[in-house]
Amino acid sequence: xxxxxxxxxxxxxxxxxxxxxxxxxxxxxxxxxxxxxxxxxxxxxxxxxxxxxxxxxxxxxxxxxxxxxxxxxxxxxxxxxxxxxxxxxxxxxxxxxxxxxxxxxxxxxxxxxxxxxxxxxxxxxxxxxxxxxxxxxxxxxxxxxxxxxxxxxxxxxxxxxxxxxxxxxxxxxxxxxxxxxxxxxxxxxxxxxxxxxxxxxxxxxxxxxxxxxxxxxxxxxxxxxxxxxxxxxxxxxxxxxxxxxxxxxxxxxxxxxxxxxxxxxxxxxxxxxxxxxxxx
Numbered sequence: 001x002x003x004x005x006x007x008x009x010x011x012x013x014x015x016x017x018x019x020x021x022x023x024x025x026x027x028x029x030x031x032x033x034x035x036x037x038x039x040x041x042x043x044x045x046x047x048x049x050x051x052x053x054x055x056x057x058x059x060x061x062x063x064x065x066x067x068x069x070x071x072x073x074x075x076x077x078x079x080x081x082x083x084x085x086x087x088x089x090x091x092x093x094x095x096x097x098x099x100x101x102x103x104x105x106x107x108x109x110x111x112x113x114x115x116x117x118x119x120x121x122x123x124x125x126x127x128x129x130x131x132x133x134x135x136x137x138x139x140x141x142x143x144x145x146x147x148x149x150x151x152x153x154x155x156x157x158x159x160x161x162x163x164x165x166x167x168x169x170x171x172x173x174x175x176x177x178x179x180x181x182x183x184x185x186x187x188x189x190x191x192x193x194x195x196x197x198x199x200x201x202x203x204x205x206x207x208x209x210x211x212x213x214x215x216x217x218x219x220x221x222x223x224x225x226x227x228x229x230x231x232x233x234x235x236x237x238x239x240x241x242x243x244x245x246x247x248x249x250x251x252x253x254x255x256x257x258x259x260x261x262x263x264x265x266x267x268x269x270x271x272x273x274x275x276x277x278x279x280x
Contacts, residue, residue, distance in 0.1 A: 003074065004040070004048040005273035006162065006200045006234025009033065009066055016054040019109055031238050033070045039237070039246040040072060046270075047074035049234070049277060051136065055079055055106050057090050067099040074279045075101040077136050082121040091124075095131045101277050102134030102158070108166070113142050116150050125154050134158045134277060137195070140166045141178075144185030151193040160276060161189060163201025163236065167218050170207045183221050190225035196276050197226045199253060199268060200234035203243030210243065212252055219256040228264035232273040 010017060011030050020028055040048070050063050050073050060078030067073040078094060080087040082105050094100045103124075107116055115121075128135050137147050137159055144165060151159060165186060171178040189195060199222060202215045223231055233253050240249050257265050273279065 001046040001270050001274065002044055003232070003270040003273040003279065004045050004235045004237070005160075005232040005277075006051050006198050007036065007048050007237045008051055008053045008239065009036075009063065010053050010059075011062065014054070014058065014062070016056045016059060018055065019053075019106075026241055027238070033066060033073070036237060036246075037072070043247055043250050045072075047072050047279065049073075049075050049077060049101065049273060049279075051077040052079040052104050052106075055081075055109075057081075057087070057094075060094060060100075064094070064097050064100060073099065075099050075277050077101050077104050077134070079103055079105065080124070082124040085120075085123050088123065088127055091127055091131065091133075095133060100133075102128065102136060104136035104138055104162070107137070107139045107143060114146055116143075116146055122153075125150070125157060129154060129157050134160065136160055136162050137165075138162045141168065141182045141185060144182070144189065148185070148188050148192060151189070151195060155194065158276065159193065159195040160232070161186075161195055161197045163198055163205075163234075164218060164222050165189075165197075166201055166205050169202065169205045169210070169214055169218060173207050173210075173214060179217060179221075182218075183225075186222060187225050190227075190230070196230040196232060196272060197222050198234045199223070199231050200236045201240075203240055203249050203252070204236070206243060208243070212255060215252065216256060219253075223257070223260070223268070228260065228267040229272055229275075231268050232276065233269050234273075 009031050063076045067076050080091050167182040168178040
C-alpha cells in the first residue's frame, strides 16, 4: 500500500491558522478531501496521514471528523497545548479515537529554539509515551541538537522528524553552505536515536527554479543516514504547491530513489509509514 505520510486539510474561516499569509490565495483557501482525491487516485496512493496545521485542539477534532468520513485518511496527527498540563485530559480523550496517532507541537514557529527542553512541558512527552502515541518533530536545522537532547531523555518515544528538518536548500544555491551543518545534525539523529524521517518538504525549502540536482544531495543524505526502513515519503500537500504540484513532487521523489531496490522503495513510499504509525 502506497501511503502519503504527511498532508493537510484546512478551513481558514475558523481563524486559527496564525501562520497562514492572508495575501496568499494558494494557501489561504479551504482544502478538503475532495480536492486531494483525484491526485491520490492518479498517483496510486491508497492512504494518507493527515497532520495538524493549527495550534488548537479544535482543529484536531475537525481533522478527526474528516477522518471518520474519509476512508483514505488512515490516521491523524493532532495538537495539544504542551504549556498547559490540563491538556492531558484532551490527549487522553483524543487517544481513544481509532485514527488518532499522535501530536505535533508547532516548534518551528516558537522563537525560543530550546522550548522543547523547558521543564514545564516535560509532562507532555511522558504522556505521549504512556498513551503509546507518536511525536512529529517539526523544526529547522537550528533545532537539530535540541531534538537530539530531547530524544536522549526519552529514547522510548516514537518520533519522526518532519520534512527532513527543513534544510535551507535555497541558501546552498546562493553560495552559502546549507548542507554540512544540517547533514552532521541529521546523521547524529539517525545514529543516536531510533527516530524516522519524513522525506518531504524539500521543494518548499528550495528556490522557485529548483532542479532535481538541487534536491539530490539532501535526499540522498537522509536516505543513507536513516535507511529506507526509517524514511517515509510525504507530500506536504497543499503546502508543497508553493514549490511543486502533488504529482510533480511525487515523480521527483521517485526519480531520487531510482537507484534503490524495489523493497527499499516500497518502504519509503508506504511501508515505513504503515509500520511507524501502525496503520491498518
